[in-house]
Amino acid sequence: MMPAELFIPTDSPEAAAPMAEALTFRYDVDGENFTSAGQASVQVKKNLRQLGFDPETIRRVSIAMYEGEINMVIHAGGGTAEVTVEDGCIEIILSDTGPGIANIEQAMQEGFSTAPDNIRSLGFGAGMGLPNMKRYTDYMHIDSVVGEGTTITMKVNY
Amino acid sequence: MTINTIKDLLGAEVLCGSESLGKDVHSACGSDMMSDVLAYVKDQAVLLTGLVNAQVIRTAEMMDMLCIVFVRSKKPSQDMLDLAEESGIAVMTTPMRMYDACGTLYSNGLTGSGSTNG
Ligand SMILES: Nc1ncnc2c1ncn2[C@@H]1O[C@H](COP(=O)(O)OP(=O)(O)O)[C@@H](O)[C@H]1O
Numbered sequence: 413m414m415p416a417e418l419f420i421p422t423d424s425p426e427a428a429a430p431m432a433e434a435l436t437f438r439y440d441v442d443g444e445n446f447t448s449a450g451q452a453s454v455q456v457k458k459n460l461r462q463l464g465f466d467p468e469t470i471r472r473v474s475i476a477m478y479e480g481e482i483n484m485v486i487h488a489g490g491g492t493a494e495v496t497v498e499d500g501c502i503e504i505i506l507s508d509t510g511p512g513i514a515n516i517e518q519a520m521q522e523g524f525s526t527a528p529d530n531i532r533s534l535g536f537g538a539g540m541g542l543p544n545m546k547r548y549t550d551y552m553h554i555d556s557v558v559g560e561g562t563t564i565t566m567k568v569n570y
Numbered sequence: 571m572t573i574n575t576i577k578d579l580l581g582a583e584v585l586c587g588s589e590s591l592g593k594d595v596h597s598a599c600g601s602d603m604m605s606d607v608l609a610y611v612k613d614q615a616v617l618l619t620g621l622v623n624a625q626v627i628r629t630a631e632m633m634d635m636l637c638i639v640f641v642r643s644k645k646p647s648q649d650m651l652d653l654a655e656e657s658g659i660a661v662m663t664t665p666m667r668m669y670d671a672c673g674t675l676y677s678n679g680l681t682g683s684g685s686t687n688g
């Protein structure tokens with residue numbers, strides 16, 4: 413779970429400008445297990461706190477990523493998450509090899525959901541995830557091919 | 571209102587995070603749909619819910635909430651309590667139903683928006 417490199421060594425030349433070089437966290441999101449869904453987002457939240465980001469930025473990144481992580485688990489059988497801290501923005505890339513999204517415009521509408529009833533009894537499937545991801549981020553792009561998978565890229569400026 | 575006052579008003583049992591009972595909270599929300607909590611909640615520090623699974627704890631963590639109240643005497647698993655503990659979230663359980671628990675807190679000054687509570 414823990415990214416291999418969280419801290420830039422203090423004796424490195426980058427230490428004076430810690431954001432000069434991009435810092436990336438990668439996670440596998442297990443599609444078999446609803447209980448563990450969201451672990452990666454919780455970890456990212458902790459990492460961003462340690463890096464000293466302001467609470468509002470942390471909240472926006474972690475909510476958007478959490479919604480996306482839940483989607484990968486309930487709609488796509490899992491996937492991978494990559495979070496990169498760049499100078500001025502945090503980029504989140506969520507990739508899966510699930511069924512893909514046939515109609516992205518429809519999927520982006522508030523309340524649209526194909527989630528089965530058992531997902532609703534677990535507290536999700538209100539069709540608010542994708543619109544929420546858009547609302548909490550400064551940039552969002554969905555790349556999806558039916559039968560191949562979905563990659564969602566989001567950016568939060570700070 | 572402090573988290574301790576919530577506990578007293580609801581006749582609740584604290585399951586973890588008793589060290590934060592003295593913390594002040596200004597608004598609350600009640601929902602069994604975590605989707606709705608993630609989409610509509612803003613700055614509410616307390617979540618009342620009848621849903622019991624790990625995503626309740628993670629949702630509260632994502633929203634920077636301070637306290638979760640399970641209604642109808644529902645009890646989370648030890649794994650869920652460990653998650654809450656790690657995130658510094660106080661967890662309690664009350665025998666009250668959702669409507670009564672929310673009404674009790676509301677009528678004692680803990681509203682949904684925090685606007686009438688200093
Ligand atoms: N990663 C994904 N893979 C395939 N389909 C997806 C994915 N994410 C979202 N969808 C589709 O878009 C719909 C809307 O997503 P969302 O707004 O998060 O609502 P919900 O997850 O509550 O159904 C989903 O019901 C599903 O059909």
Ligand SMILES: [Mg+2]
Pocket residue numbers: 479482483537539540541542
């Ligand atoms: Mg969703």
